[in-house]
Amino acid sequence: MTRRIVTTFAGPVVSVVLALIVTTLFLELSGYSSASAYEVMWNYGIEPASLVSALNNAIPLYIAGVAAAFALRMGLFNIGVDGQYRVAALIGAVVAAQLPLPLYLRLPITLLVCCVVGALWALVPALLKVYRGVSEVITSILMNAIATTVVAMLLANVFRSGSGQNTGTAIIDDQGAMPVLLDLGIGNRTSISGFIVVAVIVGIVFYLLQYRTVFGFTLQVAAQSPEAAESAGIRVNRRIIYAMLGSGAIAGLIGMYHVLGVAYRYDGTMPTDLMFTGLAAALLGRSHPIGMAVGAFILAFVERSSQVLGLVQLPTEVGTLFMAVILLSSAVGYWLTERADQRITLWNAIRSRRRGGSSGPADGDSSDAPTPAPADGLEAAR
Numbered sequence: 001m002t003r004r005i006v007t008t009f010a011g012p013v014v015s016v017v018l019a020l021i022v023t024t025l026f027l028e029l030s031g032y033s034s035a036s037a038y039e040v041m042w043n044y045g046i047e048p049a050s051l052v053s054a055l056n057n058a059i060p061l062y063i064a065g066v067a068a069a070f071a072l073r074m075g076l077f078n079i080g081v082d083g084q085y086r087v088a089a090l091i092g093a094v095v096a097a098q099l100p101l102p103l104y105l106r107l108p109i110t111l112l113v114c115c116v117v118g119a120l121w122a123l124v125p126a127l128l129k130v131y132r133g134v135s136e137v138i139t140s141i142l143m144n145a146i147a148t149t150v151v152a153m154l155l156a157n158v159f160r161s162g163s164g165q166n167t168g169t170a171i172i173d174d175q176g177a178m179p180v181l182l183d184l185g186i187g188n189r190t191s192i193s194g195f196i197v198v199a200v201i202v203g204i205v206f207y208l209l210q211y212r213t214v215f216g217f218t219l220q221v222a223a224q225s226p227e228a229a230e231s232a233g234i235r236v237n238r239r240i241i242y243a244m245l246g247s248g249a250i251a252g253l254i255g256m257y258h259v260l261g262v263a264y265r266y267d268g269t270m271p272t273d274l275m276f277t278g279l280a281a282a283l284l285g286r287s288h289p290i291g292m293a294v295g296a297f298i299l300a301f302v303e304r305s306s307q308v309l310g311l312v313q314l315p316t317e318v319g320t321l322f323m324a325v326i327l328l329s330s331a332v333g334y335w336l337t338e339r340a341d342q343r344i345t346l347w348n349a350i351r352s353r354r355r356g357g358s359s360g361p362a363d364g365d366s367s368d369a370p371t372p373a374p375a376d377g378l379e380a381a382r
Contacts, residue, residue: 012284012295014336018329023322030315037314045305052190056261058300059199060254060271062293064278066206067250069287071136073210074243075223080125080140081251081275083147088117089255090151093169093266094159096176096259103175110176110260111198111253118252119245121147126244130237136244155266168267178260195257202250203289209246219243254278280323283330299323 027034044050064081071078078084092114099106125139161170181197184190210216222229222239229236254274255266263269277299284298285291306319 012286012291012330015284015326015329015332016298018332019322019325022325022329023318026321027315027318032314036312037309037318040308040312040314041302041305041318044308045301048184049190050301050304052184052192054297054300054304055196056193056257057304058293058296059193059195060257060274061277061281061299062199062296063202063250063254063257064274065281065285065292065296066202066278066289067247067254068275068279069282069285069292070206070210070250071243071247072282072287073216073223074219074239076129076240076243076247077137078122078125078140078244078247078251079137079275080122080143080147081247081254081278082273083140083144084118084121084248084251085254085274086151086270086272087121087147088114088252089259089270090154090159090169090266091117092252092256093172093259096172097170097265099176101175103179106176107178107260111256114252114256115249116252119249122244122248122251123241126241129244130240159266161265168263169265172260172264176260177264178257193257193261195261198253198256202253203293206250207289215242276327277323280327280330284326299326 024034027037045054064085067081067084068078092110095113096106096110099109101109121143122140124143125134125136128134128139129136155167155169159169160167179194180191181194182192184192210219218229218234219239219242221232222234222236226236229239255270258270259266278296281292281295281299284295285293302319302322306316306322309318310316
């Protein structure tokens with residue numbers, strides 16, 4: 001059990017260490033003091049407002065990581081997460097603003113609609129992969145471009161509620177917005193969003209579905225050996241569709257934190273390109289819900305703390321560089337961790353084999369002594 005925990009956390013730790021080394025080299029070679037940069041980032045990052053902001057900003061990153069991990073469990077790369085959550089957020093904003101229902105009904109319906117829209121947008125790459133053999137990476141990237149155009153057209157011509165430069169959907173009232181979970185009351189922007197409850201539910205459902213059900217086991221089997229899975233009666237093509245649908249459904253929730261808790265509508269302030277940051281969180285956490293939560297918070301913390309660097313004449317690109325290196329070094333960290341784990345397993349097996357071979361029967365123990373060969377008939381008669 002201890003070894004499993006160490007193996008799980010060793011990869012992220014190695015990735016973070018490599019990112020720190022590369023970032024330090026970048027700062028030192030550029031003529032900046034890395035120690036001063038880290039000190040400023042740390043002091044600003046541990047302020048209450050910064051911690052709350054990092055926690056809130058980690059929510060969409062975590063959901064994006066879970067969406068990426070759901071497809072990764074099947075060996076798929078759902079690069080279309082960006083398009084899926086943007087289309088779902090637009091439709092969700094319209095539903096949340098137009099439904100004449102109380103909060104306890106409107107909010108679940110809005111989230112469910114977003115899941116359905118995200119799943120439907122992910123269905124196209126899944127079907128093309130199953131029936132045409134087209135890579136889901138290519139088709140999902142193309143679906144991102146289509147989503148950008150579709151959202152822009154719908155926002156400008158159908159769902160627009162404003163004039164001039166201030167365009168967006170209709171404002172969501174209190175009966176459709178996400179309530180605040182906890183207000184620390186120690187200054188501005190120190191309210192923890194209630195969307196963190198949705199993120200926790202998503203993580204629990206992901207864990208139970210992927211680690212505690214036959215469906216999750218069949219996904220792993222189909223990803224590691226499709227031929228063996230087909231021989232065992234597992235429909236690999238169906239698992240591909242299911243994995244993409246699940247990933248798209250989770251991705252549909254990513255943008256709703258901003259829509260329901262920040263802007264209270266869909267407009268031009270919607271964050272983009274959350275997919276790659278979420279993928280970094282998934283790689284950091286090794287597709288485990290708790291690990292992804294830690295990874296998402298680390299990335300959000302770095303992003304928040306790096307905002308202060310410009311005020312002290314330090315490059316603000318440090319945060320972006322750190323997250324980019326984490327994304328690249330995740331594979332290296334996992335490779336080093338797996339190699340070390342294989343070496344430890346081999347060494348333990350060799351030690352166990354030698355220990356078993358060196359131990360023989362005790363001197364006075366005759367139970368394991370070889371029995372003499374029986375004498376022939378003449379000797380037996382004598």
